[in-house]
Amino acid sequence: MRPLLGLRRAASVxxxxxxxxxxxGCAGHEVRVRDSLIALDRGSMDQAVAALDRELGVKxxxxxxxxxxxxxxxxxxxxxxxxxxxxxxxxxxxxxAADQAIEVLDLSTxxxxxxxxxxxxxDAGPYKAPAYEKLLLNTLNxxxxxxxxxLNGARVEARRLAVMQKYIESQHDEGALLGLGxxxxxxxxxxxxxxxxxxxxxxxxxxYAPYKSLRDPLRALTRGQKTTHEAVDAxxxxxxxxxxxxxxxxxxxxxxxxxxxxxxxxxxxIPIGMAMQIVGNELSPMERxxxxxxxxxxxxxxxxxxxxxxxxxxxxxxxxxxxxxILPMEQALDVEGEVRSAWHKREGTLVLAAITRxxxxxxxSVAVAGATAAGINAAQDDRQRRDGSAEAVGMLLGFAxxxxxxxxxxxxxxxxxxxxxxxxxxxxxxxxGKHAITLEVRGQRRTFDVQVDAxxxxxxxxxxxx
Amino acid sequence: xxxxxxxPLVPALAFAMLAPLAAGCSSDPxxxxxxxxxxxxxxPMSTGIDKRDMEQLLxxxxxxxxxxxxxxxxxxxxxxPTLAIFPMLNETSQHVDSQLQAVLSDAETxxxxxQLVTVVSRERQNQMIAExxxxxxxxxxxxxxxxxxxxxxxxxxxxxxxxxxxxxxAGGRRVQYFMFMQVIETETSAVRWQNKAAFTKALLxxx
Numbered sequence: 320m321r322p323l324l325g326l327r328r329a330a331s332v333x334x335x336x337x338x339x340x341x342x343x344g345c346a347g348h349e350v351r352v353r354d355s356l357i358a359l360d361r362g363s364m365d366q367a368v369a370a371l372d373r374e375l376g377v378k379x380x381x382x383x384x385x386x387x388x389x390x391x392x393x394x395x396x397x398x399x400x401x402x403x404x405x406x407x408x409x410x411x412x413x414x415x416a417a418d419q420a421i422e423v424l425d426l427s428t429x430x431x432x433x434x435x436x437x438x439x440x441x442d443a444g445p446y447k448a449p450a451y452e453k454l455l456l457n458t459l460n461x462x463x464x465x466x467x468x469x470l471n472g473a474r475v476e477a478r479r480l481a482v483m484q485k486y487i488e489s490q491h492d493e494g495a496l497l498g499l500g501x502x503x504x505x506x507x508x509x510x511x512x513x514x515x516x517x518x519x520x521x522x523x524x525x526x527y528a529p530y531k532s533l534r535d536p537l538r539a540l541t542r543g544q545k546t547t548h549e550a551v552d553a554x555x556x557x558x559x560x561x562x563x564x565x566x567x568x569x570x571x572x573x574x575x576x577x578x579x580x581x582x583x584x585x586x587x588x589i590p591i592g593m594a595m596q597i598v599g600n601e602l603s604p605m606e607r608x609x610x611x612x613x614x615x616x617x618x619x620x621x622x623x624x625x626x627x628x629x630x631x632x633x634x635x636x637x638x639x640x641x642x643x644x645i646l647p648m649e650q651a652l653d654v655e656g657e658v659r660s661a662w663h664k665r666e667g668t669l670v671l672a673a674i675t676r677x678x679x680x681x682x683x684s685v686a687v688a689g690a691t692a693a694g695i696n697a698a699q700d701d702r703q704r705r706d707g708s709a710e711a712v713g714m715l716l717g718f719a720x721x722x723x724x725x726x727x728x729x730x731x732x733x734x735x736x737x738x739x740x741x742x743x744x745x746x747x748x749x750x751x752g753k754h755a756i757t758l759e760v761r762g763q764r765r766t767f768d769v770q771v772d773a774x775x776x777x778x779x780x781x782x783x784x785x
Numbered sequence: 786x787x788x789x790x791x792x793p794l795v796p797a798l799a800f801a802m803l804a805p806l807a808a809g810c811s812s813d814p815x816x817x818x819x820x821x822x823x824x825x826x827x828x829p830m831s832t833g834i835d836k837r838d839m840e841q842l843l844x845x846x847x848x849x850x851x852x853x854x855x856x857x858x859x860x861x862x863x864x865x866p867t868l869a870i871f872p873m874l875n876e877t878s879q880h881v882d883s884q885l886q887a888v889l890s891d892a893e894t895x896x897x898x899x900q901l902v903t904v905v906s907r908e909r910q911n912q913m914i915a916e917x918x919x920x921x922x923x924x925x926x927x928x929x930x931x932x933x934x935x936x937x938x939x940x941x942x943x944x945x946x947x948x949x950x951x952x953x954x955a956g957g958r959r960v961q962y963f964m965f966m967q968v969i970e971t972e973t974s975a976v977r978w979q980n981k982a983a984f985t986k987a988l989l990x991x992x
Contacts, residue, residue, distance in 0.1 A: 415880060419831060422832075422958060422988060423988065426956070426957060426958070426988055426989070426990045427990070428990060471875055471882060472880065472882075474875075474876075475875065475877065475878060475879065475880050478877070478878035478949075478951065479878050479951075482878055482951045482952070482953050483953065485953070486953035486954070489954075490955070
């Protein structure tokens with residue numbers, strides 16, 4: 320009898336330990352960025368970066384951690400905040416490191432991770448960035464190179480963007496064309512005096528949105544001549560050619576305002592009945608029967624899965640002025656719209672995956688309980704003393720298994736959470752010299768003093784991530 | 786006792802359930818010297834340009850230059866004409882500007898040691914470029930290379946461009962590099978020597 324008592328005690332201790340571990344188990348990604356986002360809401364970008372540095376395990380914003388798993392996402396977040404702070408070199412460095420890591424993660428496969436995803440949680444595997452994040456990574460990095468007048472670096476990002484766009488198009492992903500990236504690539508090549516490439520990218524941008532701010536630059540680039548680009552020709556049709564700024568002695572200013580924040584992913588628990596209404600038709604008849612049986616037994620009532628929370632600042636209208644003159648701004652990109660659109664395509668799959676994991680957990684729990692009870696009973700048979708303790712211990716361990724696996728089922732809330740909800744642009748010609756540009760959005764107002772030479776240009780980014 | 790034999794199953798079971806919790810743990814990286822780890826320079830660690838690629842590029846290009854009629858003419862004349870070495874244009878999809886600078890420095894060292902030409906000092910060259918390009922922030926403009934060469938009094942200048950053919954598929958990313966190096970006669974803008982070196986870097990899914 321003693322060994323059996325020992326077995327019971329051991330099982331109780333393990334159950335307790337597992338329960339404790341389960342409660343202290345891995346939190347989702349949303350917890351890792353929470354402090355940073357709260358600091359951004361307060362307008363404290365230094366604190367937001369410090370919070371990310373703590374998560375990255377580095378002592379200063381100048382450090383890059385080894386990127387093995389989700390550090391790439393934290394670097395993307397830190398990169399956007401550095402961009403908003405006007406620390407463009409740091410932004411480029413963070414974006415560059417994240418870009419390289421995401422490329423590696425994107426091509427990595429792991430049977431263990433696949434199994435983990437199937438049994439434990441969607442965030443068991445490496446992060447796979449959605450199309451819009453990959454494209455915006457090169458877009459925002461191009462912006463940070465342009466902000467410091469580095470056309471060489473911006474051209475590299477423009478080429479990387481083109482490679483990624485082509486790849487995403489080949490995967491039939493509708494998010495392949497995000498106009499802002501093509502607009503900035505066109506600007507980069509135009510200022511690099513590579514007219515043909517500039518026209519190609521502007522044409523792509525115009526397929527996404529009819530950017531009015533491109534009309535004058537294209538009047539200058541096309542000089543009244545037809546091109547092979549339909550969207551370009553349509554925009555300048557009927558307009559007189561315009562001499563380029565190199566000839567008029569003027570300069571050009573491009574203002575890019577990013578504001579608000581895209582909705583973050585948050586974990587939710589929904590009743591199994593509701594989940595079945597969302598994706599019930601996607602389950603096989605056998606799976607449906609299993610779920611129905613579990614519901615009838617009262618064994619399960621809820622499933623965990625991630626959803627999108629509220630965005631911030633989506634409907635703000637930024638204000639821009641050049642001295643006393645109001646600068647008309649136009650929307651360059653509705654990032655929140657892209658995020659929601661991509662999410663709606665995946666939401667059903669995620670709910671389905673959560674139900675599948677629920678079934679896997681229940682099966683594992685039943686298997687552990689059965690195997691334990693059978694093993695103990697086999698031992699007791701020797702002495703012809705079956706008292707039902709084996710089933711109790713089996714149930715206990717089965718419960719422990721289910722509990723642990725449930726606790727590990729953290730909804731995959733990983734995303735680039737510091738992307739602006741919207742990005743607006745203004746572009747204008749100015750006389751060479753010094754200019755004061757005042758930008759205002761989301762309660763923040765800043766004046767930038769910009770010096771431009773004849774034939775020169777400047778790009779002024781202003782990001783308010785609150 | 787069979788019951789006693791079952792006891793070891795309990796920790797095994799616990800281990801099986803706890804294993805995923807430990808899956809997130811990883812070991813800390815350590816810094817090493819090349820001399821401590823045999824073959825440290827061998828494995829590629831990115832799709833950028835590394836030391837081995839630079840050595841290959843330089844070896845191929847300089848070997849070709851030394852065997853060219855231009856080098857033979859320099860050697861025969863023995864007058865060591867002045868050569869300026871200008872930045873190489875990065876037309877790739879990778880941020881490899883600093884590596885290209887290193888390639889140029891290696892080329893400069895090679896040309897100095899070859900005793901075939903007199904190489905213009907990099908400092909003087911940068912001053913000249915900054916003076917000509919004052920309005921563009923002092924950045925090198927390849928379109929003005931001949932002008933810099935003339936103002937430096939260089940009879941020849943060496944320059945080049947690096948291009949990539951970059952492709953991404955579901956299974957990998959391949960970057961093919963093509964490096965063109967040229968020696969141009971400043972007075973006539975005639976290309977007196979040109980060579981192409983190529984190599985490929987890739988990130989592949991091994992499944």
